[in-house]
Each structure stands twice: as C-alpha cells, then as structure tokens.
Amino acid sequence: MRSHLSLALLALIAVSVLPAGAAVMHGHTWEATYVAAFTPSFGASRVPYSGTMNLKFNQGVVSGTYVSDSVRPDPLRGRRVPVSGNSSQGRVTLIFQSPANFTIRGTIAGDGTISGSGSIRGSSYNMLAKVKSSP
Numbered sequence: 729m730r731s732h733l734s735l736a737l738l739a740l741i742a743v744s745v746l747p748a749g750a751a752v753m754h755g756h757t758w759e760a761t762y763v764a765a766f767t768p769s770f771g772a773s774r775v776p777y778s779g780t781m782n783l784k785f786n787q788g789v790v791s792g793t794y795v796s797d798s799v800r801p802d803p804l805r806g807r808r809v810p811v812s813g814n815s816s817q818g819r820v821t822l823i824f825q826s827p828a829n830f831t832i833r834g835t836i837a838g839d840g841t842i843s844g845s846g847s848i849r850g851s852s853y854n855m856l857a858k859v860k861s862s863p
Contacts, residue, residue: 759784762857769852
C-alpha cells in the first residue's frame with residue numbers, strides 16, 4: 729500500500745512540474761513572458777533585434793504582445809505590437825501585426841522555447857525566444 733501511495737505522490741509531483749511547453753503542446757491554457765531575439769539568416773552577424781513577448785496559449789490559439797527593446801535601431805522602434813497565431817503538435821506560427829506585419833513559423837520545445845524563421849521587410853530572420861517567467 730505504501731509503495732502505491734509513493735508512486736501516486738511521484739506522479740502528482742511529475743505532473744505539477746511539467747515544463748511550460750508541455751502544457752502548450754497539449755492545448756491547455758498557459759501564459760508566459762518571453763525574451764526574443766531576431767538575427768539575420770544571411771550576411772554579417774550583428775547584434776540581434778530583441779524584445780519582450782507576453783503570450784497566452786489557449787487550446788492552440790496564441791495571443792499577446794511584443795515590445796522591442798533593441799540596443800540598435802529597430803524597425804519597430806519600441807512599439808507594442810499585437811501578436812496572434814496558433815500552436816499544435818510542437819509547431820507554432822506567430823503573426824506580428826501592424827505596423828510590423830510579419831510571420832514567424834517554427835517549433836516550440838518542451839521547455840517552452842520557440843525557434844523559427846520569417847521575413848521582416850524583405851530580409852530573412854531567425855528568431856529564438858526563451859521563457860523569462862510564467863505565472
């Protein structure tokens with residue numbers, strides 16, 4: 729009996745400490761603040777554009793905002809940009825709306841890390857976003 733109780737307790741602990749991305753991939757509601765960086769896919773490597781994303785995942789639908797905070801001149805110039813999209817089976821699409829108007833397609837890892845690529849104003853960029861915090 730005691731071993732069954734121990735196994736049940738371990739299972740409960742394992743479920744409660746699942747990585748954030750696991751909740752996202754299974755379609756549950758989950759929120760996180762991300763630190764995101766955009767680097768050119770080709771050409772000279774420079775300091776990436778960077779910013780903070782606040783995203784909410786709700787049954788595969790993504791919504792939130794992105795605010796640029798780059799140390800170099802950024803096309804978004806510190807603006808708050810609405811973000812929408814979807815996630816399913818480890819894949820994610822993020823649509824950065826007006827005035828940015830670009831889409832990032834990629835993957836979301838078990839720890840919530842998002843990586844992908846897209847075109848910003850005619851140039852190809854890779855994006856990497858790591859979870860900064862989650863409520």
